[in-house]
Amino acid sequence: MAGRRPLVLIVEDEPDMLLLLRLTLEEEGFDTCLAADGATALRRVDEDRPDVVLLDLMLPVLDGWGVLAELRARRRAPPVVVCSALDGAAERRRAAELGAATYVTKPFEVGRLLRALREVLPGRGAAPEAAGRSRLGLGGAAPA
């Protein structure tokens, strides 16, 4: 069963946010691996082969832009959901140009983030955690 849970790489330098995302995603039926800077994130992409990357932009060592650029240069890169407190149109455009699948602005609604992750999962029709099976009941439907 564990092999069937999609693996999310959470890239975030803010410890509480990292912890929080892990808690929420694991409760929602994802497996997670973590990175607190861009360089680690690239290493974990190679080692752990995540199904999707949840990426903050303001990161030490190598920032989110650098990670996006590096990932785009790879042949088999996972889709990326950017999750940042930067909310300018310029940042959204730049992220899209660098191949980000979705852009979620902090602060975010948990339901929206989960939807965004599920939407970009490869072969998402087969994604095991559909709305009904989500432990937290926050699958596809928007939270009240």
Place this chain on the structure above:
Amino acid sequence: MAASDEVPEQIRREARVVGLRRFHTPSLEAVERRRMQLWLLTAVLIVALSTGAALLSLWPARTWGFARPGTLRLGIVALSVAFCVYAIDKELHLRRLARLLIDERVLTAALTNRLRELTLLLEAGKAVNAVLDLDAVLDIILRSALELLGGRSGSVMLVEGEELVAACVSGNDPARGERVRLGEGIAGRVALSREPALIDGTVAGDGAVSPDRPVSALSAPLVHRDQVLGVLNVNAERGRRFTEYDLRALATFAEQAAAAVANARLYEAERRHVAELLELDRLKSEFVALVSHELRTPLASILAAGETAMMPAVRDEAMEELLDIIVRQSHRLAEMVEELLLAARLEAGEREVELQEVDAVALARVAAHDLGPSGRTVEVEGPEEAIVAADPDLLRRVLDNLLDNAHKYGAPPVRIAIEPGEEEVVVSILDAGPGVPAGERERVFERFARLRDTRRQPGLGLGLPIVRGLVEACRGRVWVEDAPGGGAAFRVALRAARVPAERA
């Protein structure tokens, strides 16, 4: 002007009398020609009359009716006399006309000269006022002055403190950048007395006239609104002597030049000011972006944790962690809001504090002790007590901020060293990190300094600006230097409240 209008009228009248009607304004040459004609006519007539008289005397005495020789002779004499009177009268008028014409020429030449001067002044004024760059203005002033007076070389010197500095030089006397104390040398004395000076080599102002120095020179002060801005110096071409008249012309020009210099300076100051304001505006916009980003980060955690906690099936352990996150991030948010408000209040200069006697050593020990649970260690060195005039809350905040700073950007060991002095107590926070580069030491206390960095450090970058504001509110000073043995030393100097008690 009335007098000069009269002259042509007089000339016209004289010209009419001597028969120079065709010439609206007769020339001297025309007058001379007329004179020649007059004297030629006179000569011809005299010759004719004399010949007539001679022939008459040779003629045998005969009676020609009424024309007896005696009567004819008398007639010839009368004609000669009448013509002589006519010729002399015309000659007098011609002379008068010639004199008037010469006067007119002199006057015209003088007027032309004056007009040229005024035109040059006007042009220089226009050129000077059309340009607002100070160097260009000085250049135009000097070139115009040299042209106006036929100078060989010159300089514009500007007052800087107690000195005159050669800001614009033509020729090589003096060299650009040369400095003269006010009151010394010719220029220095002109600047002090505000009186233009005419320098003649024979009565040299400073007594020293070297062969390569000009024999004749002018120096006029640049005075604008009762303030001496500088001195304009012009040296004569070789073989030329300046006169009082030249001095007056230069002084008049200097008035205009001074106004232009003042305008250019004003404009430069204004331009600098505008550039500063634009930069400040840009920094403020960036600061707003930074603040919103920094405030959103904990807010995002709080909201997401809250939402997750409200989901129906959260495990108890997860719930506990979520609540922890909410509390921690709320504290962080509150701290940041507090920091922003404090910085704003300090900037507005609102903080008026009552200074009390505070033991800096005791306060430092408490601050070090309170850091214990976070795992950060701080060593306190100093006497048993050091009483300063400060506000204990503010001083504590200063220490906390500097200690936090030392741990964040410096490296352990972090120490507080307190050195009491007669007037001041210096509290130093020392670390063993990389230190602050010499060029950055003032800037780190400025707001927005963080913005010029990589932006990777979390936080608002208000820590040190707040420290400076708080220390100044306690009438103290704060600065950073290299710690002995490497690292940064942030030093806070506070007024000593009383001389430390002598202890055995």
